[in-house]
Amino acid sequence: MSTRSQNKPPRSPSSKNSRIGDLHLEKRRKVGTGRMVGVANNTGRGRQPFSSVNNRQDAAANAGDLAGTEGSECGTVEFTKEEVEALLNEKFKGKKFDLKGKMEQMNDHIRKLKLCLQWFQEVEEGHIKEKEKLCNTLESAERKCTETEMAMKKMEVELNLLITELTAKTTLLQENLAKEESEKLDAIECQRREKEAKVVAEKLQASLKEELEKAEQEKISANQRVTSLNDMYKRLQEYNTSLQQYNSKLQTDLATTNETLKRVENEKATIVQNLSTLRSHYNALQDQLTASRASQDEAVKQKETLVKEVGCLRGELQQVREDRDRQLTQVQSLTAEIARYRESTGKSVAELDNLTLKSNALEETCSSQREQIRILQHQLAAATEKLKMSDLSALETRAEFEEKKRVMSELQDRLADAELQLIEGEKLRKKLHNTILELKGNIRVFCRVRPLLPDDGAGTEMPVVSYPASMESQDRGIELIQSGQKYPFTFDKVFTHETSQEDVFVEISQLVQSALDGYKVCIFAYGQTGSGKTYTMMGMPEAPEKKGLIPRSLEQIFQTSQLLQAQGWKYKMQASMLEIYNETIRDLLSVNRSSALDLVRSENCGVGKQYAIKHDANGNTHVSDLTIVDVCSIKEVSSLLQQAAQSRSVGKTQMNEHSSRSHFVFTLRISGVNENTEQQVQGVLNLIDLAGSERLSRSGATGDRLKETQAINKSLSCLSDVIFALAKKEDHVPFRNSKLTYLLQPCLGGDSKTLMFVNISPDPSSFGESICSLRFAARVNSCEIGIPRRQTSMRSLDSRLSYG
Numbered sequence: 001m002s003t004r005s006q007n008k009p010p011r012s013p014s015s016k017n018s019r020i021g022d023l024h025l026e027k028r029r030k031v032g033t034g035r036m037v038g039v040a041n042n043t044g045r046g047r048q049p050f051s052s053v054n055n056r057q058d059a060a061a062n063a064g065d066l067a068g069t070e071g072s073e074c075g076t077v078e079f080t081k082e083e084v085e086a087l088l089n090e091k092f093k094g095k096k097f098d099l100k101g102k103m104e105q106m107n108d109h110i111r112k113l114k115l116c117l118q119w120f121q122e123v124e125e126g127h128i129k130e131k132e133k134l135c136n137t138l139e140s141a142e143r144k145c146t147e148t149e150m151a152m153k154k155m156e157v158e159l160n161l162l163i164t165e166l167t168a169k170t171t172l173l174q175e176n177l178a179k180e181e182s183e184k185l186d187a188i189e190c191q192r193r194e195k196e197a198k199v200v201a202e203k204l205q206a207s208l209k210e211e212l213e214k215a216e217q218e219k220i221s222a223n224q225r226v227t228s229l230n231d232m233y234k235r236l237q238e239y240n241t242s243l244q245q246y247n248s249k250l251q252t253d254l255a256t257t258n259e260t261l262k263r264v265e266n267e268k269a270t271i272v273q274n275l276s277t278l279r280s281h282y283n284a285l286q287d288q289l290t291a292s293r294a295s296q297d298e299a300v301k302q303k304e305t306l307v308k309e310v311g312c313l314r315g316e317l318q319q320v321r322e323d324r325d326r327q328l329t330q331v332q333s334l335t336a337e338i339a340r341y342r343e344s345t346g347k348s349v350a351e352l353d354n355l356t357l358k359s360n361a362l363e364e365t366c367s368s369q370r371e372q373i374r375i376l377q378h379q380l381a382a383a384t385e386k387l388k389m390s391d392l393s394a395l396e397t398r399a400e401f402e403e404k405k406r407v408m409s410e411l412q413d414r415l416a417d418a419e420l421q422l423i424e425g426e427k428l429r430k431k432l433h434n435t436i437l438e439l440k441g442n443i444r445v446f447c448r449v450r451p452l453l454p455d456d457g458a459g460t461e462m463p464v465v466s467y468p469a470s471m472e473s474q475d476r477g478i479e480l481i482q483s484g485q486k487y488p489f490t491f492d493k494v495f496t497h498e499t500s501q502e503d504v505f506v507e508i509s510q511l512v513q514s515a516l517d518g519y520k521v522c523i524f525a526y527g528q529t530g531s532g533k534t535y536t537m538m539g540m541p542e543a544p545e546k547k548g549l550i551p552r553s554l555e556q557i558f559q560t561s562q563l564l565q566a567q568g569w570k571y572k573m574q575a576s577m578l579e580i581y582n583e584t585i586r587d588l589l590s591v592n593r594s595s596a597l598d599l600v601r602s603e604n605c606g607v608g609k610q611y612a613i614k615h616d617a618n619g620n621t622h623v624s625d626l627t628i629v630d631v632c633s634i635k636e637v638s639s640l641l642q643q644a645a646q647s648r649s650v651g652k653t654q655m656n657e658h659s660s661r662s663h664f665v666f667t668l669r670i671s672g673v674n675e676n677t678e679q680q681v682q683g684v685l686n687l688i689d690l691a692g693s694e695r696l697s698r699s700g701a702t703g704d705r706l707k708e709t710q711a712i713n714k715s716l717s718c719l720s721d722v723i724f725a726l727a728k729k730e731d732h733v734p735f736r737n738s739k740l741t742y743l744l745q746p747c748l749g750g751d752s753k754t755l756m757f758v759n760i761s762p763d764p765s766s767f768g769e770s771i772c773s774l775r776f777a778a779r780v781n782s783c784e785i786g787i788p789r790r791q792t793s794m795r796s797l798d799s800r801l802s803y804g
């Protein structure tokens with residue numbers, strides 16, 4: 001057993017070869033011959049059932065024994081390789097002319113050969129049945145996988161629709177809520193303003209009330225003053241009346257006095273008359289004077305008394321007059337005082353009027369303010385009502401919102417459940433996908449035939465490529481035809497010249513997806529120059545439908561990584577691009593533009609930047625000093641691809657106008673971490689466009705081109721050496737013989753998922769190269785590499801996203 005196979009993990013029971021080996025073992029046990037010499041060991045791989053023969057004679061004798069004993073007993077005989085070889089090499093013994101003896105020996109030999117043939121047919125049938133069984137298992141697994149994928153996609157679409165609907169509803173509700181909230185805020189603001197206005201109005205009312213009270217007080221005091229003035233006026237009027245009465249009394253007294261005076265004067269006149277009478281009488285009396293002197297004296301005395309009396313009366317009158325004047329002065333002063341009082345009363349009245357007016361004005365202001373207050377109160381009541389209403393509606397909206405929130409959280413729970421289911425489904429899908437890949441073999445080979453080009457020798461010869469129509473090799477078989485002879489090949493998939501770029505990509509999209517799941521994935525295109533490798537890998541990026549696998553894979557990687565964000569995955573991508581030209585590595589993303597010159601110098605003088613390839617324990621490849629660029633979008637990678645395309649070594653050959661003269665290696669390192677599960681994955685996607693193989697005789701190359709072609713052919717032959725060594729499970733695999741094989745070591749000999757495209761030209765003149773390519777591809781197809789291993793771990797607290 002080789003060192004490589006010792007290191008390999010135990011093979012799964014589903015492994016095709018071990019199952020065939022087991023079948024053999026079982027069959028042998030059934031036969032019960034006990035002749036299990038080396039079968040279990042040697043047929044364990046299913047590919048080399050026979051060990052080399054050391055002693056052919058013994059083996060032939062064994063075969064003879066076998067044919068003689070078991071063949072007759074059981075009808076089924078098994079042969080080892082040694083036995084078969086011994087049988088084939090068996091020489092007839094006996095004398096030269098013992099024809100009978102030889103005849104018998106020949107008959108015996110023919111019988112053994114028939115038995116051997118019968119055994120071969122049985123083994124072949126067993127193989128075919130097993131193959132059919134495996135095919136059926138594969139188909140059912142694929143069907144299951146497709147169904148699961150369909151269900152997942154459907155569920156995803158439904159969930160996306162649900163999420164969109166919910167998001168729209170939430171937005172609407174949030175808008176409504178925001179509207180309601182703003183209305184509520186407006187109402188609150190309005191209420192606040194109204195409250196302020198109310199407070200101001202109340203303050204105003206209070207101040208007005210105070211003023212009113214003051215005015216009323218003033219009014220009361222004024223009224224009191226008016227009342228007191230009125231009282232005084234009344235009293236003065238009364239006094240005036242009493243004075244007038246007194247005056248009139250005095251006038252009456254004066255009149256009485258005047259009457260008395262008149263009476264007195266009348267009396268005086270009477271007296272004078274009396275006097276005259278008396279004088280006459282005097283005369284008479286003179287006579288009587290004497291007689292009457294006495295009477296005269298008496299009369300004089302009387303007169304004196306009367307004069308005294310008149311004087312007294314005059315004094316009295318004077319006194320009365322003085323009294324009257326005094327009274328008059330008093331009346332005048334009282335009148336003046338009354339006038340003054342009247343004046344002051346008038347002033348008070350005016351003041352009172354003024355105050356009344358002011359009071360009226362104040363009352364009017366008060367009433368208008370009251371009216372205003374009433375309106376404001378009305379408005380306040382309306383605003384409060386509105387506020388209540390908006391509070392109610394806000395409550396309703398809030399309740400509705402809460403309800404919606406509850407529904408939403410329910411839906412979110414359901415969504416989370418569905419997402420969990422999705423994750424589970426995704427896990428199942430990955431598992432199934434990996435099982436399928438394991439069943440299919442870890443290094444798979446797809447064949448692609450390009451269409452005939454105008455420059456090809458179309459129509460001059462018969463077509464060289466055909467596709468068998470049998471169900472068994474549908475989409476998997478290809479036949480090369482030359483001179484009526486068919487050379488059939490079967491691969492994992494055969495794409496005809498009509499297959500579009502998209503259809504090709506569909507077949508590898510799952511493999512690309514594996515890189516995101518933490519696998520190392522390697523896809524490379526192999527074929528003669530001009531067979532469509534660059535078209536397959538890069539395509540024509542300017543025409544979207546003709547985009548090749550590299551841009552399509554990157555688009556898928558970025559799109560899927562975006563989608564996986566919903567499941568908590570965060571990815572970091574780093575891209576690097578290099579070419580191997582004449583066994584020298586060139587960094588295609590180097591900013592140092594002189595690298596091309598370096599290259600020429602390095603080739604010619606053996607100097608220049610040396611990029612060293614190293615593999616670590618995890619099977620990760622590092623190229624020292626290589627530019628690694630962090631990329632976040634397809635746009636960034638596209639511009640890097642453009643930059644690389646411009647730096648690539650391209651030349652014109654007789655077979656291709658723009659021939660890639662180097663191996664182009666695009667590497668995308670993917671580091672993912674799941675924030676929810678703390679799971680970490682590290683995948684690598686290697687996309688390689690190999691330089692075209694070319695026969696020197698056909699290439700017509702000379703000088704540098706010849707050197708290039710030789711370098712290309714050498715590295716490709718190193719690649720085939722590696723593949724052959726792997727196929728033969730040799731102890732030593734010459735990975736280090738070329739930069740290309742050393743770079744691809746983890747993909748070819750490690751735990752990567754590797755896919756090779758073998759590109760074929762349908763041009764009849766390329767038949768030779770095509771058959772070489774197909775034979776090489778068939779060899780690769782039979783090659784086993786390690787079981788793909790996913791690079792996954794759990795994130796520790798302080799770990800960072802980094803490349804190993």
Ligand SMILES: Nc1ncnc2c1ncn2[C@@H]1O[C@H](COP(=O)(O)OP(=O)(O)OP(=O)(O)O)[C@@H](O)[C@H]1O
Nearest residue numbers: 450451529530531532533534535656659660691692
């Ligand atoms: N499937 C296809 N459909 C249409 N045209 C194709 C297809 N495959 C290849 N071609 C055309 O064939 C020509 C050669 O293809 P391409 O340059 O891809 O070959 P190549 O194998 O990369 O050659 P080299 O090894 O010399 O670089 C190009 O003009 C390309 O457009």
